[in-house]
Amino acid sequence: MIRDRGQLRPEHEVRLRVRYEETDTMQVVYYAKYFVWFEVGRMELFRHLGLEYRRWEERGLRIPVVEAKATYHASAKFDDEILVKTRIKKVGNTSLRFENEVYRLPRMTLLCDGYTVHVLVNSRGKPVEFPREIARKLSPS
Numbered sequence: 001m002i003r004d005r006g007q008l009r010p011e012h013e014v015r016l017r018v019r020y021e022e023t024d025t026m027q028v029v030y031y032a033k034y035f036v037w038f039e040v041g042r043m044e045l046f047r048h049l050g051l052e053y054r055r056w057e058e059r060g061l062r063i064p065v066v067e068a069k070a071t072y073h074a075s076a077k078f079d080d081e082i083l084v085k086t087r088i089k090k091v092g093n094t095s096l097r098f099e100n101e102v103y104r105l106p107r108m109t110l111l112c113d114g115y116t117v118h119v120l121v122n123s124r125g126k127p128v129e130f131p132r133e134i135a136r137k138l139s140p141s
Contacts, residue, residue: 041086070114
């Protein structure tokens with residue numbers, strides 16, 4: 001957990017190894033793969049909080065991405081070990097913002113940082129408020 005303006009915000013880290021299929025012909029990671037790693041971080045953070053996304057889907061809930069941004073600082077290459085840090089930055093009534101940082105290990109070289117914003121929707125695609133039990137786990141005080 002990190003402290004954000006006096007409030008604790010959930011965060012999680014996951015280590016990955018760059019696979020060959022994630023690279024281009026120069027063995028440099030294709031830029032869009034960082035968004036895949038952001039998703040891995042989100043799902044692992046949910047799991048860490050006891051909020052398996054599969055259970056949300058069973059309730060007819062989804063959290064599509066409505067905004068995404070990535071800033072690239074250095075390249076990752078085939079077989080690099082990376083660390084994906086994911087934190088919840090903001091929880092609204094129907095929206096959620098995640099922030100991510102991707103580092104090359106072991107020196108913690110920042111490769112990319114960015115964020116995604118999601119809106120909770122029902123099975124008809126209409127925004128809905130977070131159920132109380134989910135909101136409580138996303139924004140502990």
